Structure formats: C-alpha cells, structure tokens
Amino acid sequence: MNPTPHGPVTLQAGVFDTLFPFHVAFDRAGLITRTGPSLSRLAERIRPGARLADVLEARRPDTLPDHANFSAMARRVVILREPLRDILLRGQLVPLGDDIAFLCSPWLTDADAIQRFGLSLHDFALHDPTADLVQLVQVQRLATADLQRLAARLTETRDHLRSQEAEARKLALIVARTGNAVVITDREGRVEWANEGFRALTGYGLGEARGRRPGDFLQGPKTDLACVERMHAHLARAEGFQEEVLNYRKDGRPYWVSLDVQPIRDESGNLVNFMAIQADITRRKELEFSLRESEQRFALALNATGEGVWDWDLRSDTVRHNQRWLDLLGVGPEFLVHDLARFTERIHPADRPGVLARVRDCLAGKGAYSSRHRMVRGDGKIIWVEDRGDVAQYDSAGNPLRMVGSIADVSERHVADESLRVQFGLARALSAATSLTEAAASSLRVICAEMHWSHGAFWAPSSEGPHLVRDTIHPPGAPAGAATLAATLAPGEGLVGRVWQSREADWAPGTGTETSGLIFATPIHAGERTLGVLEFHGSDAGPPAPGRVRTLAALGAQLGQFFERMRAEERLRRRGEELLVANTELARASRLKDAFLASMSHELRTPLNSILGLAETLAEGVHGPLNDHQTRYLGMVLSSGRHLLELINDILDLAKLEAGHHDLALQPCDLREICVASLQIIQPAARQRRQALAAEPPPPGIIVRADARRLQQVFINLLGNAVKFTPEGGRLGLRVTRSEHEVSIAVWDEGIGIPDEHLPRLFQPFVQLDSRLARGHGGTGLGLSLVKQFVTLHGGRVDLETAPGRGSTFTVVLPLPGPADPGNPPLPSPASSPAAPEPAAPEPLRAPPGPGPFVLIADDIGANTVAVADLLLAHGFQVATAEDGNDALRQIRERRPALVLMDIQMPVLDGLEAIRLLRQEPDPALARTPVIALTGLAMSGDRERCLRAGADDYLAKPASPREILARLRSTLAARA
Amino acid sequence: MVNKAIEDMVVARHGPDCWQTIKQKAGVDVEVFIGNEGYPDSITYSLVAAASETLALPADQILRAFGEHWVLETAQKGYGPMMRAAGSTLGEFLAYLPHFHDRVALIYPRLEPPHFTITDQRENSLVLHYHSHRPGLTPFVEGLIQGLAKMFSTPASVSLVSSRAGGDDHDAFLVRW
Known part of the structure; x- marks a missing residue:
C-alpha cells in the first residue's frame, strides 16, 4: 500500500x-x-x-x-x-x-x-450500506404496520366511544325525562342524584334528598316492615332486587311504587353505587284491591242468585265453586276447589265431548260459552243444566288465564222442551214414512235421539197367536242386554207384557249396564185398540221424571193414530190396485172390440159393394127391362144395402176414433173450398127431394187448420141429416159467420126439429132418437157422434138450436189460427145475414185441399157418386163430382183433375162422347187427362168401345172397392 | 422489542383480555408498541412484573419464554427474510448478530439497543457477549438464543459464563451446538 x-x-x-x-x-x-x-x-x-x-x-x-x-x-x-x-x-x-x-x-x-x-x-x-438499507426498509415497514394497527385501533376506539357517548346521552335523557323516579345512591345507600321524576313522585327535590337514605324519609306507618327488612338484607349483600312498597310523599299522601334496585360496580367489580328505579303503581294497586272486593261481592251475589258458579284457573287447572254449585250437584265441600278432571267427571259421559268442544271454542275466542247438557249428581241422579261462561282474564299475549261461569238446573224446562221436540220430530218422521215398518224404525230413531234413550224396541201383536213379537229395534243390531229380534212375550210377561195388558205406561230398573239403567214401556193405542208397545232403555237411574212419562204416553197415542191411518190407507191402496187391474183389463177388452169392429167392417164392405153394384146394374136395365115389382124390390135392396154400407163406414170411423187411431192431418185449408165441395156432393140428394138448398159458402181466404177430408165428412153428414129430416119441398142450407177468433158453419133446415128430451143423447153413438124416424129416413145413429168427435179433434165444438116442427141448426164452431189474418174478408154477422136465403145454384165443385190426387167422379146417380166419393175420400183422395158429360168436361177444363171416373150412361152428354171430346181438347195436357170408364155396360165389346173412345181403362159395375182403388192407382202410376 | 415480544406472546397464548389485564396491572397505557419507537425501560419491567403476576410464573421463566417466542413467532412475521439472509446455520447467524445491532444503533439511536460481540468462535461453539445498559434481561437473551437454535433445528446448550449479576460488567453466553 x-x-x-x-x-x-x-x-x-x-x-x-x-x-x-x-x-x-x-x-x-x-x-x-x-x-x-x-x-x-x-x-x-x-x-x-x-x-x-x-x-x-x-x-x-x-x-x-x-x-x-x-x-x-x-x-x-x-x-x-x-x-x-x-x-x-x-x-x-x-x-x-x-x-x-x-x-x-x-x-x-x-x-x-x-x-x-x-x-x-x-x-x-x-x-x-445495502444491508443497512434493506434492514431500514424492513424495520420501517414493520413500524408502518404497527402504525396502521394503531390507527385501526384508534378508529375502533373512537367509534366505540362515539356510540357509547350517544347511548349515554340517550340514557341520560331517558333517566332525566322518564316519569319513573331514578335515584343514584352511593355504596351506603345515600342519595347522590335523583331525576325530575323523583321530585314529581315524592315531592322531594334533589337538594332535600341528597346525602339521605330514601327509606328514611319515604317510608311511613303502613309500609310493610317485612318488605323493608328484605330490602336492607339485599343492600347489605350488594344485590339487586325488586319489591312493591308503600311509600309516603312529602305531603304525607301514601303511594305504591314498584322498586327496582341494581348495584353499579367499577371495572374491578367493586360496588360503587346503587341505582333505584321507582314506578308509580298506585292506580294498579287500587284496581287490584277494588277487584278483590268486587270479586268478593260478586261471589256473594252469585250465591244469592241460586246459580252454581264455577271459576276455572287455567294456569293451575283448578276449578272453584260456590256452595250453590255443590248443592245443585249434591256433592260435599271437597268439591269447593278441585282439579279440572274431577269437574269434567260430573258431566254426563254422552254429553262430555260436546261440552268440552264448546269450552275449547270459547277459549279460542269464538264467543261466550253456552251449553245445555246433563250432569251427574253425587247421588247418581241426572239433571239437565244450562251452563254459561266466558273468559274472565287474559295474559299480556292474549292467552286466556281464567274462565268463569255458572250453571242453573233446567231439568223441568228441559223435559217440556224435549216433549215438544220429540212430538214434532215424530210427526215429521211419520209424515215421511211410507210403510208401517219404516214408521216404526223412524219413530224409534227420533224418540231415542231426542230423549237420549240408548236403545228402543217396537213390540207388535203376533199374527200367529196371543203373544207379542219384537218387531223393530233401534239402533239396528241387538244392543247389549237386549234379547234378539225374534223375542216373544206373553201378555203380562215382563215389563212389556204388563204394559200390553194394562195399557198403562210403566218403568222398571234396567240391567244395570251403562246403557240400561232404566227400562220404560208405553202402549201404542188407537181408541180402545192396543196396537203395540214401545220399549226404551236409558242410562238414568231411578224413576223417570213425571213429565217424561206423560210425553211417552202421548207419543204412544200419536203413533197409534198414525198406525191406524196407515192401515186404512194400506187397505185403500190395495183396493185401488185391484181397480187398476180391472180397468186395464177393461181397456184391453175395449181395444179388442174396436179392432174386431174395424176388421169386421172392412170385411163386410167388400161383399156389400158387390151386392150394391149388381143391384145398380140390374136397376139400370142393363140386362133387360124390369117390371114394377122387380124395380120396387131392387129399390129396396139398394136402399137397404146403402144403409148397411153407410152403417159399416160409420162404425169403422167410430171404432178408429175410440181406439185412438184417428190421427188428423191438420193443415191450413180454405174453408170455402170445403163448404163448396160438401154442398156439391149433397145437392143431388136435395134435388131428388125437391128441397131448396140455400148455399152460402163463405168468401175465399178464411183459413182454418183442419183435416179437409174429415171436415168435409162432417159437413156432408150434417147436410145429409138436414136433407133426411126435412120434408120434401122444404128448405135447408149452410151459412158461415166469423168472429175474431172463431168461425161458425151453420147447417140449418126447416125439418121436424128435435124434442128437448132427446137432446142429452143426441151425440151418443148407436142412439137413434126416434126409431120411426130411423126407419123412415135411414141413418146409422152414428153420424152425429162422428161429427162431434171429429169437430172436437179439430179443437172446435158443435152447437145446436132446435125446435120440434120448426127445424134445427147445427153449428160447427172452429178456432181460427193465431191472430186474425188481415187477408180474411169480413163476414156478415148472423143478424145481418138474409133471413131467408135464396136457393142458389151450387158453386162449381173444386177440389178440397189435401195431399192425395184429385179425382173427378162423373155419374148422374147421386147415391153412386156418394158411395164412390166416400170410398176415395176414405183412402186419401180429393174428390169432386159431376152430374153429366158436359159438367164433367167443364170441371176437367177448370180444375184439371188427376183422373176422371166416368160413367157412360149419363143424360145431356154421355160418357163416351165426353171422353172423345176430351181427347180432342186443344191443350195436350188436358187432352191426356186419364179417364177410367165405370159403367154397368158389361156386355161383350163394351170394353173395346170405351177404350176406342179414349178411356185409359174400363171397370164394369159392380166393381169392388179394392178393384176401383187398384185400377185407379195403376192408371195414375202409369201416367206418373 | 421486548415489549412487543411480551404482547405478542400473551395475546397469542392467553388472549387480548389477558394482555389488557397485564397492561392495566402494569399501568401501561400504550395502545400499540411501534417498532422503531423508543419506550421507557420502566414499561418493560412493569409489563414483565405484571405478566409474571398474572400468569403466575417467575419473571426469569417468562422472559426466557418471551425471548424464544419472539424468535420463533414474532420475528418470523417481519424480520424473517432478513434473519434468513443473515445465515444458514446457527453459528453463521450468531456471528452476524453484532452487525445487526450495530446497524440498529446507527439507524435508530433512540432505541439504545444492546451490542454483542463474539469471541472464541469455533466450529461448534462461540461465546456471545451481551452488553446492555438494561439490567435483568439476561434470561430474555437466553430465550432468544434458544429460539434461534430451534429455528435452525440445531440442538444447542446455552450457559452463562459471565454475568452482571455475578459482578461482571456484562453477560457472556457460551453457546454450543
């Protein structure tokens, strides 16, 4: 370095x-x-x-x-x-x-x-310093987390404090303003603070109260000393307590408070204060005292009313009673207070479920309780009581706490009510019964139900001997203790036998079971007759109440009358059934008779037509001239034969009517057409007798609802009678008048008239008023009967005005359909009609309306015309007649018939000529009108002559009705 | 740190109400202890005394338990990563301990943290010297060392080789593992 x-x-x-x-x-x-x-x-x-x-x-x-x-x-x-x-x-x-x-x-x-x-x-x-930095960040982060925690804690504390403060303010306000007195004392019980409520309640201000124990100046002469001692003991133990205390205000007036004292402790649990809350309960206390007094007064009053009182406390399930209740039920003082079960035991077992249900309804708030039921006295006797009550007290949640009521003995009234009820019930049951068996069963059911008998029986005298048989029991099935249904008793044997013999209601002790404590029997009698005995079993012990005996005796009499009436009705019903059988048999025989008549008449007509046809042929001289004798005899044959034919036809009609086989084909018809056709048919007969026929047919347009053929038959019949019973040269006629709802067709004559004594039988069948007349005038005696029946079937009636020697007027009155048709022309009223109508020429015959084909009969002999017309009408054809060839041609042109039955030998223009002229008619449809020649010409070649002249077919007289109809139908079918 | 250790352990093992009781008993009105904030030592001593009374345990035992709980529970929540970065063995960690406290003393001078020195460091032992102006927390430190031994899953013995109580100027722990 x-x-x-x-x-x-x-x-x-x-x-x-x-x-x-x-x-x-x-x-x-x-x-x-x-x-x-x-x-x-x-x-x-x-x-x-x-x-x-x-x-x-x-x-x-x-x-x-x-x-x-x-x-x-x-x-x-x-x-x-x-x-x-x-x-x-x-x-x-x-x-x-x-x-x-x-x-x-x-x-x-x-x-x-x-x-x-x-x-x-x-x-x-x-x-x-990196590690320092990291550690610093780390520590800082932890410190921040701590700060966040602190902030959260502080926020939480602040919120808590705020809510506490709000709560405290609220509480302070409540305490200060509450009507209750609030007092805070020190741990020795000396007042430190009191609210305004305290001053209002006690009259003492905070200045006067502070430093003193509340008891020292609030308690007075009537304060309960035992209560004061209890409070002191609680305070000494620093415990909370609640008491109701009588205090005295500053002015000396007493008042009741509900006192709630609680100790206040510090966080370490050391007692620091007491807090006392006093609520004024003077009013409540007064009410309680007053209630207690009124309850006492009430109890005294109830005892005085004679009603038995019960007071049921639901919390303890005990029932209290007054002395009267004990007396009514015949029980001792042990029943003054007892549990509910012992109370319900006194209710008759059969009534118990109903009574309890009604009590439950009352407790559930469905209104006051009311019940009439039986109760069992201490001596076993059963009484009827009227029981009423209601809930007397509820808790704060509305649950019933107490129910109070009273009972009254209504046994006598009940017997009277029961008597009315059972008699009414019995009357109703009997009115619905349709047999004696049913009546016995329903009577037992009603009496058992209404009078609370457990079962009953009806004993009837045996039909096989002098003993009684048990006929009916109720409820069905043999009840316990009763004999079987087949049990029999001799008179005088057992209670029932004794009652049967003595005819007096009586009773006897039952078998001792729950359903048979008492047997009662009462006779069923009507007047002096005893019809049976009613026997009943009940749970009651001892003799029945006199009122019930009377009721049962009355029921026996009521039943007796009913049984008597039922037996009478039964006899009547059997008689009615026998009559019904006889009537049915009679009706069957009558129908057989009608069927026989109808059949016989038809079979008789066939040979008779032959007789008549042959006689006519002979009479017309077809087979050579006749001497006077022969002519007269043949006239008699023809007259008798025609009468017989008329008789047979009428019988046939009448038989059909009575057998109910006549169904009218009702439809709207113009009355004029029917009248004209009828007059036309009768005119030859009138002319033969040189009678003046005053025909006044109505104007067209009067529409009646009718079977045209049958109505025409009615008019012909009446007109025929008029001809018959009017002397030669006399006058007769037809006129029509109408009102708003009816039309009257009067057929009048100036004939012999009808005596009064004959009028009641006039319209009866097979009655001829005067046998001499019948012989003189012919007739079947059935005509008027048919007239009346046909008119009745049309909904109309036949009126008659007659005077012997001056003539008769038969008026057919028919209803007009619906409101008057404005198209119907007015008719002259009878008063305005000409008094003596002039004989008038008959109107051209027009086909009456109807469903069948229209056939024109051309024959100069009226009787023949009538016979054939009658046959055709009877078979559903419409018919018109012509008197000679000219008349026939005219009507063919005017009325276009579906077919013509043409006689050959006729005056003015004979049949052959008429056929030839017809075939030459310019109208091809008219010229082709089918014609059947019907003639007595039965010689060889006659048939060919007729066919050459233009006839479609040929029938020789006498032709049977069957043949006439067959030819007619086949010719029509060929043309169709 | 001791305060937080006490709170954490009491709350965890006996509930918040117990903690409030202890605080109340100790006359401590601190709502939350802030990690980087200094508190008077009297608070710690009061809390230890109150806890000892409330939990009916000798103070030494409680302090030891607090120390152990701090390492194993409290520190794991906030200091875990830092502690794990400080060493992967008990020896490594203890060796780094003086640096920690030197750093804290620099960062938060108000905390007046103790300071540690290491001597006689061997492969399986060392002597940890604990210098603090706060008397009486020796068992707490002992609890911490025991907690660390558990944290590193290393069975260890801790013996006090010199102590203030015995007249020395500081406490010294011989830690063997």
Whole structure:
C-alpha cells in the first residue's frame, strides 16, 4: 500500500474482492477481464471473457460505459441491468490499470430479494450500506404496520366511544325525562342524584334528598316492615332486587311504587353505587284491591242468585265453586276447589265431548260459552243444566288465564222442551214414512235421539197367536242386554207384557249396564185398540221424571193414530190396485172390440159393394127391362144395402176414433173450398127431394187448420141429416159467420126439429132418437157422434138450436189460427145475414185441399157418386163430382183433375162422347187427362168401345172397392 | 422489542383480555408498541412484573419464554427474510448478530439497543457477549438464543459464563451446538 495521498494505491486482489465483491472490470475491447465473487454468484454469465454488452444493459446513462466515455461517466452514478434476472447494479466507474472497473452492489428494496437472488448478508462488503438499507426498509415497514394497527385501533376506539357517548346521552335523557323516579345512591345507600321524576313522585327535590337514605324519609306507618327488612338484607349483600312498597310523599299522601334496585360496580367489580328505579303503581294497586272486593261481592251475589258458579284457573287447572254449585250437584265441600278432571267427571259421559268442544271454542275466542247438557249428581241422579261462561282474564299475549261461569238446573224446562221436540220430530218422521215398518224404525230413531234413550224396541201383536213379537229395534243390531229380534212375550210377561195388558205406561230398573239403567214401556193405542208397545232403555237411574212419562204416553197415542191411518190407507191402496187391474183389463177388452169392429167392417164392405153394384146394374136395365115389382124390390135392396154400407163406414170411423187411431192431418185449408165441395156432393140428394138448398159458402181466404177430408165428412153428414129430416119441398142450407177468433158453419133446415128430451143423447153413438124416424129416413145413429168427435179433434165444438116442427141448426164452431189474418174478408154477422136465403145454384165443385190426387167422379146417380166419393175420400183422395158429360168436361177444363171416373150412361152428354171430346181438347195436357170408364155396360165389346173412345181403362159395375182403388192407382202410376 | 415480544406472546397464548389485564396491572397505557419507537425501560419491567403476576410464573421463566417466542413467532412475521439472509446455520447467524445491532444503533439511536460481540468462535461453539445498559434481561437473551437454535433445528446448550449479576460488567453466553 502506498501512503502517498495522490499516488497510486495498490491492493491485493483478495482485498479488492472483499471490498468490492460485486465489481466487474473490462478492457478497451469491451471484454470482461474480472468479476467480484458475489457478482459471479449473482449472475453466472458475467464472467471474464464475456462481452460486457452481451451480459449487461445500460440504464443510466443510456449508453454502456467504455474507454471513450469513461471520463464523462466516471463522475456519476451508473446503473446497469442484468437482463436475465432483472437485477439492477448500482455503482461507479474507476480506472483499474488499463481496464475500467464498475464497482457496484445489487439494488435491493426488500430483504426477500437477498435470498431470491441466492445471496446472503455475507456477500456484501461490511462497508456496503445495502444491508443497512434493506434492514431500514424492513424495520420501517414493520413500524408502518404497527402504525396502521394503531390507527385501526384508534378508529375502533373512537367509534366505540362515539356510540357509547350517544347511548349515554340517550340514557341520560331517558333517566332525566322518564316519569319513573331514578335515584343514584352511593355504596351506603345515600342519595347522590335523583331525576325530575323523583321530585314529581315524592315531592322531594334533589337538594332535600341528597346525602339521605330514601327509606328514611319515604317510608311511613303502613309500609310493610317485612318488605323493608328484605330490602336492607339485599343492600347489605350488594344485590339487586325488586319489591312493591308503600311509600309516603312529602305531603304525607301514601303511594305504591314498584322498586327496582341494581348495584353499579367499577371495572374491578367493586360496588360503587346503587341505582333505584321507582314506578308509580298506585292506580294498579287500587284496581287490584277494588277487584278483590268486587270479586268478593260478586261471589256473594252469585250465591244469592241460586246459580252454581264455577271459576276455572287455567294456569293451575283448578276449578272453584260456590256452595250453590255443590248443592245443585249434591256433592260435599271437597268439591269447593278441585282439579279440572274431577269437574269434567260430573258431566254426563254422552254429553262430555260436546261440552268440552264448546269450552275449547270459547277459549279460542269464538264467543261466550253456552251449553245445555246433563250432569251427574253425587247421588247418581241426572239433571239437565244450562251452563254459561266466558273468559274472565287474559295474559299480556292474549292467552286466556281464567274462565268463569255458572250453571242453573233446567231439568223441568228441559223435559217440556224435549216433549215438544220429540212430538214434532215424530210427526215429521211419520209424515215421511211410507210403510208401517219404516214408521216404526223412524219413530224409534227420533224418540231415542231426542230423549237420549240408548236403545228402543217396537213390540207388535203376533199374527200367529196371543203373544207379542219384537218387531223393530233401534239402533239396528241387538244392543247389549237386549234379547234378539225374534223375542216373544206373553201378555203380562215382563215389563212389556204388563204394559200390553194394562195399557198403562210403566218403568222398571234396567240391567244395570251403562246403557240400561232404566227400562220404560208405553202402549201404542188407537181408541180402545192396543196396537203395540214401545220399549226404551236409558242410562238414568231411578224413576223417570213425571213429565217424561206423560210425553211417552202421548207419543204412544200419536203413533197409534198414525198406525191406524196407515192401515186404512194400506187397505185403500190395495183396493185401488185391484181397480187398476180391472180397468186395464177393461181397456184391453175395449181395444179388442174396436179392432174386431174395424176388421169386421172392412170385411163386410167388400161383399156389400158387390151386392150394391149388381143391384145398380140390374136397376139400370142393363140386362133387360124390369117390371114394377122387380124395380120396387131392387129399390129396396139398394136402399137397404146403402144403409148397411153407410152403417159399416160409420162404425169403422167410430171404432178408429175410440181406439185412438184417428190421427188428423191438420193443415191450413180454405174453408170455402170445403163448404163448396160438401154442398156439391149433397145437392143431388136435395134435388131428388125437391128441397131448396140455400148455399152460402163463405168468401175465399178464411183459413182454418183442419183435416179437409174429415171436415168435409162432417159437413156432408150434417147436410145429409138436414136433407133426411126435412120434408120434401122444404128448405135447408149452410151459412158461415166469423168472429175474431172463431168461425161458425151453420147447417140449418126447416125439418121436424128435435124434442128437448132427446137432446142429452143426441151425440151418443148407436142412439137413434126416434126409431120411426130411423126407419123412415135411414141413418146409422152414428153420424152425429162422428161429427162431434171429429169437430172436437179439430179443437172446435158443435152447437145446436132446435125446435120440434120448426127445424134445427147445427153449428160447427172452429178456432181460427193465431191472430186474425188481415187477408180474411169480413163476414156478415148472423143478424145481418138474409133471413131467408135464396136457393142458389151450387158453386162449381173444386177440389178440397189435401195431399192425395184429385179425382173427378162423373155419374148422374147421386147415391153412386156418394158411395164412390166416400170410398176415395176414405183412402186419401180429393174428390169432386159431376152430374153429366158436359159438367164433367167443364170441371176437367177448370180444375184439371188427376183422373176422371166416368160413367157412360149419363143424360145431356154421355160418357163416351165426353171422353172423345176430351181427347180432342186443344191443350195436350188436358187432352191426356186419364179417364177410367165405370159403367154397368158389361156386355161383350163394351170394353173395346170405351177404350176406342179414349178411356185409359174400363171397370164394369159392380166393381169392388179394392178393384176401383187398384185400377185407379195403376192408371195414375202409369201416367206418373 | 421486548415489549412487543411480551404482547405478542400473551395475546397469542392467553388472549387480548389477558394482555389488557397485564397492561392495566402494569399501568401501561400504550395502545400499540411501534417498532422503531423508543419506550421507557420502566414499561418493560412493569409489563414483565405484571405478566409474571398474572400468569403466575417467575419473571426469569417468562422472559426466557418471551425471548424464544419472539424468535420463533414474532420475528418470523417481519424480520424473517432478513434473519434468513443473515445465515444458514446457527453459528453463521450468531456471528452476524453484532452487525445487526450495530446497524440498529446507527439507524435508530433512540432505541439504545444492546451490542454483542463474539469471541472464541469455533466450529461448534462461540461465546456471545451481551452488553446492555438494561439490567435483568439476561434470561430474555437466553430465550432468544434458544429460539434461534430451534429455528435452525440445531440442538444447542446455552450457559452463562459471565454475568452482571455475578459482578461482571456484562453477560457472556457460551453457546454450543
């Protein structure tokens, strides 16, 4: 070492390394020439031979040191960076021989880095302050952490203090303002502080109270000394306590306080003060005293009312009673106070669940408790009580604490109520019963339920001998202690037998079971007759109350009357059933008769038509002239035959009507058309009798709802009667009037009239008013009956005005459908109609409305026309008639019939000519009108003549109805 | 440092309430001991006395326990990296101990830290000389050495070869491992 101050200093390499363990030296070429041992440990790449620029980066300044910039950089701190481990090296440049040395230390900011870089404190030169720096940072960091902890602690303490302060302020305010008196004493109990409440409560200000013991100036003559002693003992033991104390104000007035005293201790637990809070409870105390007094008064009052009182404390589950309760229940003083279980034991077992449920409802806040039930007295007797009560006290949460009530003996009233209830119930049950068995069962059920019998039985006299049989029991199934359903008793045997014999209600002790303490029996009687015995078993011991005996006897009588009535009704019902069977049989027979008649009539008509047809043929001289005798006889044959045919047709109709087989085809029809057609048909008959037919058919447009064919049959029938019962040359006619709702068709004549005595039988079937007349005028006796039935089926009626010798007027009155049709023309009222109508020419016959084909019958013989028309009408055809060939042609042109039945031998223009003319009609449709020739010409060649003339078919008289219909239908079908 | 060691160990082993009791008993009103702040020595002695009374243990025993706890628990939280950098063996560390305290004395002159010297350094032993103006903390230093031995997982014996109590001007510990 050279001691010269400015000369070169020589250091051994080891010393140099110790002083600068992190140095690095490099030559002019930038190649590292040596490194310190610690730097080699820190960064292996920094080693001799390596290029400085390859292993280190410039940070400050921003160029790596070299020999060129050395002189500038030697005067400043140089910071280089080892890029691989991101280590900053801080140091300075010094010349080292020809090289330059960078004397440095790693820059560390925390102690962890020493270990992280794989170093230890021993790697640093002792003079290097890096370790000091790291330690300083370390200590500083710990100190900062301590300071942060302190700051947090202080913040926490401050917040705590603030909240304590707020709480303290609040408490101080409460203490100062509270209505309660608050006193702070020292450990000896001498007042140190008192609030305003203390002054208000006691009248003593703080100045007067300070330094004194409160007891010394607040307690007085009536203060409870035992209580004072207790308080002193607590204070002496430094314990808190609560007491209710009578104190005295400064002005001498007493008052009650609830006193709460607590010791106050310091942090070490040493007693420093007492704090006393006094609440004025004078009012409450007064109420308590008053309540106690009123309870006593109440108890006295209750004893005076005669009601048995119960007072149930729910907390202790004990029940208290007054003397009256004990008397009612017939129990001793041990029942004055007892537990709830003993109380409920006195309730009749059957009523107990209901009673307890009602009590629970009351406790649950569903209103006051009220119950009528049975209670068992000490002597076993059962009484009915009216029990009422309610919750008398609740705790602060609203839970009931106490329930108080009273009972009254209502046994007598109950018997009366029960009597009414059971009699009413029995009446209702009996009214619903449909048999004796049902009545017995429902009676037992009602009586057992209403009178609380456990079971009952109905005993009836046996039908097989002089003994009683148990008929019905309730509840179904043999109850305990009772005999089986088949049990029988002789009169006088057992209670039931005795009652049966004596006819007096009676009772006997039961079998002693819970359900049979008492047996009761009462007779069922109606007047002098005993119909049975009712037997009941109940739980009551001892004789039944007299009221119940009366009730049961009354029930026996009530049942007796019912049983009697039921038996009468039963007899009546059986009679009714027998009658029903007889009626049914009768109706069946009647229907058989009708069916037979209908069938027979049809079968009779067929041969009769033949008879008539043949007779007509003979009468027309087809087979040669007849002498007078023959003509007269044939006339009789024809007259009798036609009468018979008419009779058969009417019977057929009537039979159908009575058998209910006549279904009318009701539809709107013009009344005029029906009237005109009817008049047309009757006109030949009237003419034969030289009668004046005054036809006054209504104007068109009066619409009735009718079966046109049947209505026409009605009018023909009435007009036919008029012809029959009017002398030759007399007058008859038809006129129509209408009102708002009805139309009247009157058929009048100036005939023989009908005597009054015949009027009641006028419309009965098979009745002819005068047999002489019948013989003179023909008729079946069925016509008017049919008229009436058909009109009735139309919803109308038949009125009659008649006077013997002056004539009759039959008026058919029909309802008009709905409101009056404005199109219906007004008709003259009967008063304004001509008094004597002139005979008028019949209107051209027009087809009545109806569903069937329209057939025109051309025949000059009215009877033939009527017979065929009747046949066709009966089979659903519409019919019109013509009297000769001309008339037929005219009607064919006007009315376009679907078919013409043409007679051949007719006056004016015969049938053959009429057919020829028809076929020559210019209208081809009209010319083709189908024609069936119907004639008595049955000679050979007649058929051909008719067909040549243009007829479509040919029928020889007499033709059977079946044949007429068959030909008619086949001809129509061929044309269709 | 002793104060913090006492607090840390009491709180860790007996809870904060016990620490408050001890502080209260010692009449110490310091909320938090700041690491680089100097406190009167009386505080330390009062705390040791109060702790001894509260925990019903002799002061020596408690101080030893405090020393050991400081090394093994308290120092690990803040001084750990520095201590680990100071040596990888007990011998290395003890040898570096004087440098530590010299440095602290420079950085925080108010702390008046003790100073240590090492003599008779052998491969498995040395003599640690402890110079302090604070009497009575010898067991604490002994606890520290024991704690270090545990830290380096090195079974060691510590014997007081000279002591102020015995009339010497300082304490000296022969540490063998």
